[in-house]
Amino acid sequence: MGGSFKIGRAFGIDVKVHWSFFLLLAFFGYVGFRDSGSAASALVTIGIVVALFICVLLHEYGHSLVAQRLGSEVQDITLLPIGGLARLKTLPERPIDEVKVAVAGPLVNVVLAPIFFGLALLFGGSLFVPANIISGVDSVGQVFAYLGLINVALVVFNMIPAFPMDGGRVLRGLLATRLGPVRATEISSTVGQSFAILFIVFGFLSNNFLLALVGFFVFLGASGESQMVRQREQMRGLAVADVMGTKRRMETVTPYHTFGQILDSVIHGYQEDFPVIDEEGNLVGIITRNEIMAAAHSPDRYSSVRDLMKTEFPTISPDADLFADGYRVLQESGLRALPVVKDGNLVGMLTTDDVGQAALLRDLRKLR
Numbered sequence: 001m002g003g004s005f006k007i008g009r010a011f012g013i014d015v016k017v018h019w020s021f022f023l024l025l026a027f028f029g030y031v032g033f034r035d036s037g038s039a040a041s042a043l044v045t046i047g048i049v050v051a052l053f054i055c056v057l058l059h060e061y062g063h064s065l066v067a068q069r070l071g072s073e074v075q076d077i078t079l080l081p082i083g084g085l086a087r088l089k090t091l092p093e094r095p096i097d098e099v100k101v102a103v104a105g106p107l108v109n110v111v112l113a114p115i116f117f118g119l120a121l122l123f124g125g126s127l128f129v130p131a132n133i134i135s136g137v138d139s140v141g142q143v144f145a146y147l148g149l150i151n152v153a154l155v156v157f158n159m160i161p162a163f164p165m166d167g168g169r170v171l172r173g174l175l176a177t178r179l180g181p182v183r184a185t186e187i188s189s190t191v192g193q194s195f196a197i198l199f200i201v202f203g204f205l206s207n208n209f210l211l212a213l214v215g216f217f218v219f220l221g222a223s224g225e226s227q228m229v230r231q232r233e234q235m236r237g238l239a240v241a242d243v244m245g246t247k248r249r250m251e252t253v254t255p256y257h258t259f260g261q262i263l264d265s266v267i268h269g270y271q272e273d274f275p276v277i278d279e280e281g282n283l284v285g286i287i288t289r290n291e292i293m294a295a296a297h298s299p300d301r302y303s304s305v306r307d308l309m310k311t312e313f314p315t316i317s318p319d320a321d322l323f324a325d326g327y328r329v330l331q332e333s334g335l336r337a338l339p340v341v342k343d344g345n346l347v348g349m350l351t352t353d354d355v356g357q358a359a360l361l362r363d364l365r366k367l368r
Helices: 020-036 039-069 095-122 140-158 166-179 181-205 209-235 259-268 289-296 322-333 352-356 358-367
Strands: 004-010 013-018 074-080 083-088 274-277 283-287 337-342 345-351
Touching: 013 020, 013 039, 020 039, 020 074, 039 074, 039 083, 039 095, 039 140, 095 140, 095 166, 166 181, 181 209, 209 322, 209 358, 259 289, 274 345, 283 337, 322 337, 322 352, 345 352, 352 358
Parallel strands: 013 074
Antiparallel strands: 004 013, 074 083, 274 283, 337 345
């Protein structure tokens, strides 16, 4: 996720923090100092917020470790001002596995809540008088009582069936056992977007802009994941070789082509991204439309391909799964085309247009 940086790694999973998280800490520190007039109280307020997000991090690790155990690869966990996000490179295939992954996070908070309540009683705090983290705290027991209540709130809020929140994922998993993944996702997405609209409206009416922001992200997340599930089903069972452009239908260039030559190929041809091949036939680079268009506005209009090409880029095997590998690598790289390489030899190119035609290929196979 853009704007995030790594702060640690545990159980093979990178932990990242988005830069805006520190704005949240600064805000609570400022409000705490304003209301209490004490720098120490402001630091306590910041410490409690950090403790809260440690609980959020443990929640996300609950999801991630169960996902790993079920065979999914976890890319990273990112802490944001509105919560945490565990990114899975591959989604659980079985609906019951998605339910297990979704429930694992809130179960962590179910375990944490009584621990904090017990510590609150041990340190003389009242479970019914949690700490006021803005104006200051009177005892350590109050802080633990507050953290206990926050963990209860995390369980209740996350289990609301607002897809893609945990409760919405449980709903989708249960529906998918009867309706299939696409229809289950459509229903869950509609329910999630309905809740999101309620969050936004209630957030603005009650001046709770954080809730409104959560509703906004829930709305976008429901729409985005619904589209991704449809794409996964369209590409299911397809390999990169099924949709890629083969070498005989692909134009290549050498490092010694001039910019004028490649610009002419773009203007008069159908191809916009070109593999770069040396004299021995080795793939040494790729030049994309972005580099070509950028060079068109530079003073040196006749730079060689060598001056413009990318030399570090991902490749894909023709036997790779189209969705799990081809589509994912295209998304992560930000490229519109990937060289397809087998046994060290260039055999074709996979483009975003090729991926978009996967549904047509499946329909054609059904007709045959």
